[in-house]
Amino acid sequence: MKFKLGDTEETIDGEIVKSLGNNEFVVRIKGKEHNLRIMTMTHEKVEFMLGSIYHVAKYVENTTAKITLVVDGVKITFNKRPDLDQIVYKNSGVESAVDSQVYLKSQIPGRVVSINVSVGDKVNKGDVVCILESMKMQVSIKSHKDGVVKSLKIKQGASVAKNDVLAEIE
Numbered sequence: 001m002k003f004k005l006g007d008t009e010e011t012i013d014g015e016i017v018k019s020l021g022n023n024e025f026v027v028r029i030k031g032k033e034h035n036l037r038i039m040t041m042t043h044e045k046v047e048f049m050l051g052s053i054y055h056v057a058k059y060v061e062n063t064t065a066k067i068t069l070v071v072d073g074v075k076i077t078f079n080k081r082p083d084l085d086q087i088v089y090k091n092s093g094v095e096s097a098v099d100s101q102v103y104l105k106s107q108i109p110g111r112v113v114s115i116n117v118s119v120g121d122k123v124n125k126g127d128v129v130c131i132l133e134s135m136k137m138q139v140s141i142k143s144h145k146d147g148v149v150k151s152l153k154i155k156q157g158a159s160v161a162k163n164d165v166l167a168e169i170e
Contacts, residue, residue, distance in 0.1 A: 061163065104144055104167045106160045110134035115156055117167070121149045129167055130154060143169060 017026040023038040027050075039047040039054075046057045046069075060068040060075065068077045110132035117129050123143040132139050150168040154160060 101144065102150070102168050102170055103165045104129060104141070104169055106132065106141065106162060106164045106166055108132060108134045108139060109161050110139065110159070112154050112156050112158050112160065113138055115152065115154065117149050117152070119149050119151055123147060123149060123169060132160065141166060145169060 012030055014027060014029040017028050017033060019025050020035075025036045025038075027034050027036045034051050035049075037049045039049065041047075044059055048055055048057070055072055057069040057071040057076075060070055062068075066077055068075065070076075111134075113131045113133045115130045117123060117127070123129065124146050125143055127143045128140045129143050129149075130141050132141055147169040150170045152167050153165045154167070160166065
């Protein structure tokens with residue numbers, strides 16, 4: 001299993017070597033084996049011991065292919081199915097999985113100040129789709145790819161949370 005630390009491009013290999021039972025495992029991270037004991041697990045967090053050090057991991061996002069956690073303040077994304085992108089997009093005619101992502105998501109919480117596109121509009125990567133106000137600052141939310149606006153999931157004056165879908169662009 002590969003995982004990525006924070007906003008870096010560094011990818012690290014890790015794997016579960018064996019289960020010892022009773023929520024205890026031997027894991028290999030960067031070629032070195034460690035004992036892992038899961039203490040508690042809920043829908044919002046996991047408390048565990050890695051070696052003799054206590055850690056808390058809070059869930060940020062969980063999809064079919066990836067899970068993002070914040071472990072002791074560090075954002076970590078685990079690629080649960082490393083070959084899924086290649087399998088799904090192999091014959092799609094798209095250059096990469098990133099190009100085929102349909103949903104434009106908000107990277108910040110805020111209030112929709114203006115919407116600069118309509119359903120059916122053609123947009124280019126980098127075009128301003130809407131403007132959000134967050135902490136008394138206005139932030140332009142730009143299209144993540146070239147395409148056509150299939151639908152808008154926002155209204156002017158509405159509040160959005162981080163990772164809310166703002167628009168579908170195909």
